[in-house]
Amino acid sequence: MRILIANPNTTASMTEKAAAAARAVAAPGTEIIAATSKGGPASIEGHYDGAIAVPGLLMEIREGEAAGADAAIIACFDDTGLEAARTLADIPVLGLCESAVMTAAFLAQRFTVVTTLERSRVLIENLVRHYGMGDRAKVRAADIPVLELEDKASGALGKLERQIERALQEDGAEAIVLGCAGMADLARSLQRQYGVPVIDGVSAAVKQAEALVAQRLSTSKRGSYASPLSKAYTGAMGTFAPMRT
Amino acid sequence: MRILIANPNTTASMTEKAAAAARAVAAPGTEIIAATSKGGPASIEGHYDGAIAVPGLLMEIREGEAAGADAAIIACFDDTGLEAARTLADIPVLGLCESAVMTAAFLAQRFTVVTTLERSRVLIENLVRHYGMGDRAKVRAADIPVLELEDKASGALGKLERQIERALQEDGAEAIVLGCAGMADLARSLQRQYGVPVIDGVSAAVKQAEALVAQRLSTSKRGSYASPLSKAYTGAMGTFAPMRT
Amino acid sequence: MRILIANPNTTASMTEKAAAAARAVAAPGTEIIAATSKGGPASIEGHYDGAIAVPGLLMEIREGEAAGADAAIIACFDDTGLEAARTLADIPVLGLCESAVMTAAFLAQRFTVVTTLERSRVLIENLVRHYGMGDRAKVRAADIPVLELEDKASGALGKLERQIERALQEDGAEAIVLGCAGMADLARSLQRQYGVPVIDGVSAAVKQAEALVAQRLSTSKRGSYASPLSKAYTGAMGTFAPMRT
Amino acid sequence: MRILIANPNTTASMTEKAAAAARAVAAPGTEIIAATSKGGPASIEGHYDGAIAVPGLLMEIREGEAAGADAAIIACFDDTGLEAARTLADIPVLGLCESAVMTAAFLAQRFTVVTTLERSRVLIENLVRHYGMGDRAKVRAADIPVLELEDKASGALGKLERQIERALQEDGAEAIVLGCAGMADLARSLQRQYGVPVIDGVSAAVKQAEALVAQRLSTSKRGSYASPLSKAYTGAMGTFAPMRT
Amino acid sequence: MRILIANPNTTASMTEKAAAAARAVAAPGTEIIAATSKGGPASIEGHYDGAIAVPGLLMEIREGEAAGADAAIIACFDDTGLEAARTLADIPVLGLCESAVMTAAFLAQRFTVVTTLERSRVLIENLVRHYGMGDRAKVRAADIPVLELEDKASGALGKLERQIERALQEDGAEAIVLGCAGMADLARSLQRQYGVPVIDGVSAAVKQAEALVAQRLSTSKRGSYASPLSKAYTGAMGTFAPMRT
Amino acid sequence: MRILIANPNTTASMTEKAAAAARAVAAPGTEIIAATSKGGPASIEGHYDGAIAVPGLLMEIREGEAAGADAAIIACFDDTGLEAARTLADIPVLGLCESAVMTAAFLAQRFTVVTTLERSRVLIENLVRHYGMGDRAKVRAADIPVLELEDKASGALGKLERQIERALQEDGAEAIVLGCAGMADLARSLQRQYGVPVIDGVSAAVKQAEALVAQRLSTSKRGSYASPLSKAYTGAMGTFAPMRT
Structure with a gap:
């Protein structure tokens, strides 16, 4: 089982600390993969930082899922982007809070x-x-x-x-x-x-992620978290279009 | 008084419809300025569209405030980005819902x-x-x-x-x-x-915006909506750094 | 547009203060009309004062509406009589709280x-x-x-x-x-x-009143605030019968 | 023990029905006294009727207390005037709802x-x-x-x-x-x-009234239901001044 | 009318104190019968004591009902066993809290x-x-x-x-x-x-019990408090089988 | 890690079904131990069955903890006895609901x-x-x-x-x-x-139990779930005295 720890801020030392906490509680068969956002604020302090961190975070989760992660964790206690990530991904996504x-x-x-x-x-x-x-x-x-x-x-x-x-x-x-x-x-x-x-x-989220994967449970795609509809995304956000063909 | 109608999606016909509704109820001295997001989804249907629309929306609001708007309205019923916009701007920001x-x-x-x-x-x-x-x-x-x-x-x-x-x-x-x-x-x-x-x-938000401006009330900068702290913003989101000098 | 400020207590200096606050925020085309209750307590301090103030208040609102007011404000923070006034009047009624x-x-x-x-x-x-x-x-x-x-x-x-x-x-x-x-x-x-x-x-209520009138919105007459039914009102309260022919 | 059933509407047949229900459940030593409002609506249907019924109701409760009632019941399911009555009276007051x-x-x-x-x-x-x-x-x-x-x-x-x-x-x-x-x-x-x-x-309220009196409990006069303050009451409501000498 | 005061702990002096309080407020025709649990903790301090006290309590209530009690009171402020007792008994059961x-x-x-x-x-x-x-x-x-x-x-x-x-x-x-x-x-x-x-x-519960009995009201047997279904009860709890023949 | 599945009813086939579900999701190193209550109802249907099942359940949990279980699960969706079990045990206790x-x-x-x-x-x-x-x-x-x-x-x-x-x-x-x-x-x-x-x-509880043990977390003994105080337990419930020497 591979669990992605996606840090929505750009500070690598925080990613490492979270990854270490994750590894300390992960089950023997669980591999922890940690990713730091490639673009956004150095830390998340309040609503503005949180909102701007989301696109970079979603890209990490998209890439992690494509690379085979079984679950993703958003490594920020504000649970920033959690609902969008659940909509985007087919794997379970967990927030810290x-x-x-x-x-x-x-x-x-x-x-x-x-x-x-x-x-x-x-x-x-x-x-x-x-x-x-x-x-x-x-x-x-x-x-x-x-x-x-x-x-x-x-x-x-x-x-x-x-x-x-x-x-x-x-x-x-x-x-x-x-x-x-x-x-x-x-x-x-x-x-x-x-x-x-x-x-x-972080520890709590890792164990919840393992719990869901072991039960073969993932985010419901009925209602609130239905996959994004195919539509035009333009401008600076063009790379975020939900359907790529 | 100038009120910005910021459409967080990229569909100009929706912006025009919202602007028309706004003008129909605006007080005689109120000027309605409408802006369409320059990058993001063509419509907002669910959490993912909403999250990706936010950076473009915040840029419109930042520009509108710099250009002298007295209040801003986010023209989407999901109130996407509302809390981030209130943190960013010094003028009042209203959501439709x-x-x-x-x-x-x-x-x-x-x-x-x-x-x-x-x-x-x-x-x-x-x-x-x-x-x-x-x-x-x-x-x-x-x-x-x-x-x-x-x-x-x-x-x-x-x-x-x-x-x-x-x-x-x-x-x-x-x-x-x-x-x-x-x-x-x-x-x-x-x-x-x-x-x-x-x-x-849209109509409701225009009148609430006028109401706040007439009372010389704006978003509290104490606590939840305190202005963003100065910090490094990097990568694709580098242009969103809260402090510009 | 004419907005009635109905003071449910009998102290004229409070009516004047409220009217001054109302005029300070009213839009250019808004006329503020202030009325002091003709009978009841000199101030409203607690449930008893509030209840006894209501008939006098309702009479002011009935007269104000008949005289062409577009909206009415109950100038007491306890919102005393608000629901009864909404039932009685066809114009919007606002409470301060x-x-x-x-x-x-x-x-x-x-x-x-x-x-x-x-x-x-x-x-x-x-x-x-x-x-x-x-x-x-x-x-x-x-x-x-x-x-x-x-x-x-x-x-x-x-x-x-x-x-x-x-x-x-x-x-x-x-x-x-x-x-x-x-x-x-x-x-x-x-x-x-x-x-x-x-x-x-007071300021907040004036702007809400203007907002509703500008949107051509008034109290719903379906359900909770349906107009009073025609029936006998007798004794000291006989003048309050809802239907006068 | 004497319990006042105060009917806030002016329909005597409803008073009698309520009194009969009260007597059917009252304890052997309990005397039920029933009073019909001397002025107000013939029935209470909605907020307006309820508000206008209150002064007449309060007068019945004031008189009943002066005549030695140990508790009072407001015989309308809307509990109209309940909080004002508790403020006015020193005896317990019960609502039907x-x-x-x-x-x-x-x-x-x-x-x-x-x-x-x-x-x-x-x-x-x-x-x-x-x-x-x-x-x-x-x-x-x-x-x-x-x-x-x-x-x-x-x-x-x-x-x-x-x-x-x-x-x-x-x-x-x-x-x-x-x-x-x-x-x-x-x-x-x-x-x-x-x-x-x-x-x-009605039955429920009678038994609650008996329960409170037997426990020597009455409305708290600390905070919400503190007795009305002495002050000028004028006009048609002059007879409702809280302090009588 | 006979009201059972069932003390779920085994301390007889507490039973007596509760019975004295009950008698002080009971109506002239009400007989107070007090019973102390025959097995369980000497006092109820927290969830564990409360849970272990329940079987003894339920036995007292079952016996009291069989002996003709018209209502039962659980003489502990934690309302321990209240829902089970209501399910078991046909007479009303009251908790102190x-x-x-x-x-x-x-x-x-x-x-x-x-x-x-x-x-x-x-x-x-x-x-x-x-x-x-x-x-x-x-x-x-x-x-x-x-x-x-x-x-x-x-x-x-x-x-x-x-x-x-x-x-x-x-x-x-x-x-x-x-x-x-x-x-x-x-x-x-x-x-x-x-x-x-x-x-x-205790006083409050006695009066509520009298109130329910006087109104000929008892626990609803529809839904939540439906009588226990007939089934095997074995081992140390065998004597608690709901149906006795 | 050893997790106890404690079935609070006496039906062994339900215990086996729960144990099978538990084993299907348990991590490789987790041993599932299943116990059926030795005394109580054959199934739990409503408040009465639930209350009578608790003593037998608590005995299973006490024995399971003494025998080295790292966590306990109450295998009934009503979470019967959950709070008492958390008070009694030092290991985590989980309910199904x-x-x-x-x-x-x-x-x-x-x-x-x-x-x-x-x-x-x-x-x-x-x-x-x-x-x-x-x-x-x-x-x-x-x-x-x-x-x-x-x-x-x-x-x-x-x-x-x-x-x-x-x-x-x-x-x-x-x-x-x-x-x-x-x-x-x-x-x-x-x-x-x-x-x-x-x-x-059952599956959910097993994974939550594993999660808590892996994080070295157990029930707080401060406040609500403080260990039972030493005191006399008598009669049929004498064996449940919280302190054993």
């Missing part, structure tokens, strides 16, 4: 997502509600620019810990979800430190 | 949106819920490919009428929302025909 | 309403939920008796500012809605002071 | 309210949601003008039966709530006929 | 439940949501082991008072619900102390 | 659960809502007694197919969830037949 909150729901009645910047907090809160967990989960921002997570000396970990502690004390959180792909390397040690489940979205 | 359902809410306790294709139905149902109208509104698809609305002989009107009739009889609808920019020319006659309010999203 | 929260929804994902007294707080919270914004908006009371807003020396502004500051810091508010018609004169300066959109209900 | 749906919730997971006219259907649906039962209850209208319920030859019973049958077959209803005070005499026989619980709002 | 929150809803727009341990807090929060009161009620835990309520010197009352005070100040609570059968003796004095309604679940 | 609807959510925006009997339909509908999928999923009953699924000649498959067809045509279902453990053998062929994803709860 969706995978992480569904995983947390098996472990705890109440949990808190800790993300990076305030500008992403409500965006993720809306996702969490859309996934049906609005009554069970809170979202906190730790005031960490995404790329600071790539720098151990940045103080990012301390900011993250402060929000986890507030989640446990003020939110009644029974588990913690790390709300950024760039935090994937921290889950295990934070779980030991706080004694509650700490969920990383 | 959001404007139409908010307008309907002043007129009726229960209403039905009639859109084109089944693949767009759940997408719009999710939007309607996100806008807080999930308990008041139903969504129906009339099985009309978007571009058939450009062809009077296509039978599209009959399909639309059948769904309006079912909405009135089965849904308890007290008003009807037309769920596609390409239906803008039909609202008045359908309102006369059925004796209930029939809301067109 | 409804208009303000719909307007805020175009500008911000999360916002806070700041109203006067604790006894009105839950009443408005219930309205906000009914309008579909319960997941996006919080409501705070500033402990200001309504008529203190008519007295610049009362300290009311300071109390209001304290709640706005708490909304920004504690609620994650991205915009502020002023939750009393008597605050209409403060919106512009508070918006400058805090750098976020500050919405006044 | 609220009492009936709370009672049904102890007996069935899913139930259907059958009311009179379509114009009342959404009004009651909104009440049911406000009382927290929106996920458990449906509302149907049987197309019966209220006063037809006073006429055995009107065919009203047949229309009611048809909707009960549809509720059982199409809604999965496990119990039925009769959605008009004028149906109080039909509950027992319909329960025998259909073999499911059939709840009458 | 359900009865208490429905009662509070007639008295206050917003209220807070104060329960014993944190491990029960979310369990009760989920019940409150299931009963439709999630938007109106908060739940607090006072950190009191259940059996400490049987010991006046334990300091439990002080802990309870602290949470009531926080509910009034921080939650905007207009009424308080005591969230444990073991608090039944405290309601009256706390109501005097804080000047807001304080609801005890 | 929870696992299946979470899996469906990755594949489709809208889906329908088809279960056996009407008496289970609302029970499952409530579970689906509790898991956050109430806005996305409908539940249908096919009128099949559970044990008929063990008999190929019973006509059960035809009844199931009829409901699947109605779900696709009337509900807008994009995927189907089979709502009974006894349907586990039918998923693959129904998926081929209808061309939409068909999810079996």
